[in-house]
Amino acid sequence: MRTLRSILWSAALVSTLVAGAETAACAADTAYDVLVFSKTAGFRHDSIAVGVQALRDLGAANDFTVTATEDAAVFTAGNLAQYEAVVFLNTTGDVLDDTQQTAFEAYIRGGGGYVGVHAAADTEYAWPFYGELVGAWFASHPAIQQATIKVEDRAHAATAGLGQTWVRTDEWYNYQTNPRSTAHVLASLDESSYTGGGMGADHPHTWCKTVGSGRSFYTGSGHTQAAYAEAGFRALLLGGIRYAARRVDADCRPETGYSTLYNGSTTGWSQAGPGGFTSTDATLSSYDGMGLFWYSAQQFTDYSLKLDWRLAGDDNSGVFIGFPASADPWSAVNNGYEIQIDATDSVDRTTGAVYGFQSADVAARDAALNPPGSWNTFEITVAGERLQVFLNGVKVNDFTNTDPARSLAGYVGLQNHGTGDDVSFRNIRIKPAGVDRTVQAESFNSAAGVSPYTKAGAHNGQTLGYVDPGDWAAYAGLDLTGVTRFKARVVSGGPGGTIQIRAGSATGAVLGSVAVPNTGGWTTFADVSTQLSGVPVGVQTLYLTFTGTGGGLFDVDDFTVARAPGSGAITGPGWTCLDVSGAGTADGTKIQLWTCNGSAAQQWSPVGQTWRVLGKCLDVAGGGTADGTKVQLWTCNGSGAQNWTPQTDGSLRNPQSGRCLDAAGGATADGTQAQIWTCSGGAAQRWNLP
Structure with a gap:
């Protein structure tokens, strides 16, 4: 909320945005370079040539140059450094030697971008890093036929222009594993719409993820020549390339366990005050105000709230949390907290700020924010009286309520600020925190x-x-x-x-x-x-x-x-994640705290009394029992050093030693060593299981 705009966007920019959000976003991209790699050591698709030409055409229209090659010798550190993204276009088989693999892995982990198209999943089966990068390997496919794609995320640049479903013809891959636990699924296949599906009700088809500091985007579409002439598929490729090349941001962390509050149906929602929202194409669009559209069916305590939002230009809105039930929108202002949406206001009331209480980390916000006309994603987490705000997967605020007259527990709602302040919302979903x-x-x-x-x-x-x-x-x-x-x-x-x-x-x-x-x-x-x-x-x-x-x-x-514990991240002190250093798999690899990033090194699974990641177990070094004994990754062996039992105070106790999993020195910085220490119930020993 705000009463006066401090900065006005230029009329030229606003008119451009009105003319077409995606065109404006692409036009704002700085020029960049893309390497298209289509070497095959197995089946060769006859669509490769038209695919290369389609990418050249997209580049010419959207300020990136394309270098196409089937020569793996270009995979050197020096050569890869000139490209913002590398597209694997229908590659098959083993296409890189050991030296080339090393160079490409370093490129990705250092911040490079990867786009995999169709048979890119039928590539480099013996290279574990590539399996992590692409997300899942090919298993089988039925005959080419028409199918229905269910678009799960309509905020990502690749899928923002699509409807909730997309009917098209292609060769539909089954995969050896489901990538949902390590990647953010953008679209999946409806197996009831075609024959030969082999993954059941959850059949991911297009996804994105981060790997180290790099970005990865993959789509299973792209077998036929005709695909590359389709406007929707070309837009999908363009959005994937822009994401991989860091020309647009998105939240590509894995996402499971959320319940829908709004995805087309307004059941459970109420309007307080003037104005409101229209609901069309599973999109809420504001008009008039100042009012509040709030989810009146339920109030919430500890949770993760995610929603996608878009401003048309220099507009104003916000997400309210922690307010009591009321038909008066000012009750939310006076009793709750607003997470602001307005990039041009003062620092304590700009996008990501807790309005009037705490500014966002403006540098982090600016680095993660997509411009007006593009979609952005908020995650708002509440744990007790601690509030955190993530913009497109990047933390931009960390606020603790100390006002006894207010609480973060309560209802959630969306502000319609007034005439001319145009905001849209999509895909509003919530998940109770994994905190007992x-x-x-x-x-x-x-x-x-x-x-x-x-x-x-x-x-x-x-x-x-x-x-x-x-x-x-x-x-x-x-x-x-x-x-x-x-x-x-x-x-x-x-x-x-x-x-x-x-x-x-x-x-x-x-x-x-x-x-x-x-x-x-x-x-x-x-x-x-x-x-x-x-x-x-x-x-x-x-x-x-x-x-x-x-x-x-x-x-x-x-x-x-x-x-009940499930598979996923174990969060701890400072809302950091329990992490395997460098995603290493060698016995003795350090277990540490690290910023949550959704990587495979942070995806833990309970098996009996053990916690497993990357195929190995959370282990007390040497079966030690002394305070300060390091916790490490080790081959699962059934010993007492690998048994952990959750306690009512949020700690994980190793029964053999009688001590608890602990962050060394109570620190929360990236790289903090995990250890065992006398159980105290303190903050350094509180872990939120998935």
């Missing part, structure tokens, strides 16, 4: 029979005590989306009993129950846990009801509602 929520049991909102009891050894100094059969306690405002587990810290010198977990009321359906034993005395604490089923999504009131025989059954210290 621990609640002090004595901090109930309502209860029957029970009351707080001061006890030595209890977390926060108190337990929920005086528990008798038929008693209950209620806890409001818990986001249960994705919750599958319940864990409680209990103590009992009495008969013990059972905790029943319910939602909605004290007589609601039982989601799970867990027996509480006599723990050995009223000062001996123990953990009990159970799986839950039928858990409702969204913010709910959770009820604990208690059964047993006799009186004084047990005390409850605290409880945790948890989500």
